[in-house]
Amino acid sequence: xxxxxxxxxxxxxxxxxxxxxxxxxxxxxxxxxxxxxxxxxxxxxxxxxxxxxxxxxxxxxxxxxxxxxxxxxxxxxxxxxxxxxxxxxxxxxxxxxxxxxxxxxxxxxxxxxx
Amino acid sequence: xxxxxxxxxxxxxxxxxxxxxxxxxxxxxxxxxxxxxxxxxxxxxxxxxxxxxxxxxxxxxxxxxxxxxxxxxxxxxxxxxxxxxxxxxxxxxxxxxxxxxxxxxxxxxxxxxx
Numbered sequence: 001x002x003x004x005x006x007x008x009x010x011x012x013x014x015x016x017x018x019x020x021x022x023x024x025x026x027x028x029x030x031x032x033x034x035x036x037x038x039x040x041x042x043x044x045x046x047x048x049x050x051x052x053x054x055x056x057x058x059x060x061x062x063x064x065x066x067x068x069x070x071x072x073x074x075x076x077x078x079x080x081x082x083x084x085x086x087x088x089x090x091x092x093x094x095x096x097x098x099x100x101x102x103x104x105x106x107x108x109x110x111x112x113x114x
Numbered sequence: 115x116x117x118x119x120x121x122x123x124x125x126x127x128x129x130x131x132x133x134x135x136x137x138x139x140x141x142x143x144x145x146x147x148x149x150x151x152x153x154x155x156x157x158x159x160x161x162x163x164x165x166x167x168x169x170x171x172x173x174x175x176x177x178x179x180x181x182x183x184x185x186x187x188x189x190x191x192x193x194x195x196x197x198x199x200x201x202x203x204x205x206x207x208x209x210x211x212x213x214x215x216x217x218x219x220x221x222x223x224x225x226x227x228x
Binding site for chain 1: 154155156157159162171184204211212213214215216217218220222
């Protein structure tokens with residue numbers, strides 16, 4: 001069973017601070033990793049993807065990947081109340097016959113306090 | 115507008131009834147997926163499809179039936195609904211099966227079975 005683990009939270013940070021969201025995964029062969037944001041009552045929305053070790057920045061978001069440690073994280077700089085949501089970590093896992101599926105963590109709920 | 119559309123958005127039905135959830139995408143994506151999302155379990159894959167007339171089971175397929183006669187449509191049927199199938203259902207699609215392919219989600223169907 002391929003697993004993706006996230007702290008469920010809630011993670012509370014003050015407005016303007018850096019929010020750090022963490023994810024570990026069990027499948028050493030995983031190559032691709034995604035972060036989704038899900039507002040309450042809404043569908044998951046892709047915000048970042050990362051495929052290589054190191055950092056990838058997109059605006060206020062930075063994804064970090066360490067394949068040796070099987071660890072991926074998402075940093076949100078200058079957090080805003082509008083960032084309050086549940087963040088889902090997803091890992092691409094080989095499912096056979098040339099196909100890949102996403103395995104999702106249960107998500108970390110982030111609350112940004114004004 | 116291009117995208118992925120689910121219908122209905124909300125559905126209430128009774129145990130033992132058949133119910134079909136619809137999913138339509140305009141991106142011409144090859145792959146389509148059905149997930150259910152429940153508190154404490156996160157997103158779990160029910161079925162997926164690699165192309166028209168090609169479907170395969172996911173993590174929790176029991177009690178569900180899918181078909182894909184056209185690339186753009188991927189309906190999910192609960193043949194005899196049970197209360198345990200009360201959930202939020204999301205349809206998703208991806209361009210191909212590659213490891214680096216993200217999935218894009220519809221708005222979801224909130225299904226209640228009384």
